[in-house]
Amino acid sequence: MAAGRPMRIYVDLFRARHAGRLLGGTLLGRLPNGMGILAILLLARADGAGYGVAGTLSALSGLATAIGQPALGRWMDRRGQTRVLIGGALVSALGYAVFALVGTDPLWLAFVAVLVAGFATPPLESGLRALWPAVLRPDQVHAAYGLDAAAQEILFTAGPLIVVVVAETVSESAAVLVTGLLGVVGTLVVATCAPSRQWRPVAHVQHWAGPLRSAGLRVLLASLVLAGTALGVFSVAAVAYAEDIGQDAWSGGIMAAMSTGAFVGGVVHGARRWARPAHQRLPWLMACLTVGYLPLIAVPGPWPMMVLGAVSGVFLAPVIACTFTLVDELAPKGTVTEAFAWVVAAMGTGAAIGTAVAGFAGEVGGVRAAFAVAPVGVALGLAVLAAGRKRLSGGVIDIEGITPRELVP
Secondary structure, three states, rough: OOOOHHHHHHHHHOOOOHHHHHHHHHHHOOOHHHHHHHHHHHHHHHHOHHHHHHHHHHHHHHHHHHHHHHHHHHHHHHHOHHHHHHHHHHHHHHHHHHHHOOOOOOOOHHHHHHHHHOOOOOOHHHHHHHHHHOOOOOOHHHHHHHHHHHHHHHHHHHHHHHHHHHHHHHOHHHHHHHHHHHHHHHHHHOOOOOHHHHHHOOOEOOOOOHHHHHHHHHHHHHHHHHHHHHHHHHHHHHHHHHHHHOOOOOOOHHHHHHHHHHHHHHHHHHOOOOOHHHHHHHHHHHHHHHHHHHHHHHOOOHHHHHHHHHHHHOHHHHHHHHHHHHHHHOOOOOOHHHHHHHHHHHHHHHHHHHHHHHHHHHHHHHHHHHHHHHHHHHHHHHHHHHHOOOHOOOEEOOOOOOOOOOOOO
């Protein structure tokens, strides 16, 4: 691959009409995904809540988001993007606003507010992936998936930073309000763009199982829940490592190194043209991701740890990008938005599990044990892929007892 080829590919991609606006608006509108949990935690603590209540509020927000994405994605597959995206953003911002105003008193209203804010989060991520084939040439979609996966790392680096800056310079309540406001602004940028306004659902037979009637997609999602544990592990393990060496600032540096590695890996992966199909590529990428996490268990000094952190992230974005390609192939006709939303839910669920398991492992076995959870989780995800490899080669629909309903739309 020529050295200049990746840049030419992405320059060509951004020259496509609406591509830059859609990607930029989606990243802006998805900043609450990287901000919400921390903003809620900080405000709850500032309001006098204990770590138990604050942590529960944050966890409920993340869980509500994971549940809401497939539900709103199915609605988009039936009704189009505009009303679902804008309506979801406004309702979510309202939930954040209520929580910012009342804090944790009364507590029941705080719980309702964060649940609403999370559940109504607009499915911008899955909506963008449904739009790419209409905006780009077929040979550009793969590069867009790679750039999309790489750009996600910006969210989880910039989002918490914005929260901390606003909380320190203004207030914790302002950080919560800004979280909801950025979601509305980014959503409007996307939803008012012509491809989003003009996108219409594909006529399809409606089933209760939606895209989950694809056997291959079910295998993929199960694998992603397990592999996604690594996302939750890293934040906990990095903090534990920094505390162990007595220099808290290193936790952010290690996480930034991992994000940088993932960004580079995603960009390079998207720029290449791969001879092997996605279902054959993904197990190899996941195996490399597993190997990349193993050296972290050695927990060397800070600077070597930074290097290992960057290396560990290199195959993360490629795994995610390859997953996007597989979803396109496996999702039944007319269910692609919901299918992508299930990917978001699976990764989010895995990250939540990883956070809990790494926390427990860290308490029992120390920093090494916390880092060890990541390669174990990804290896288990790889095992699921291996067991279901035949189903990944095609979206065979094999759920028994499904009865067709009306043709949608």
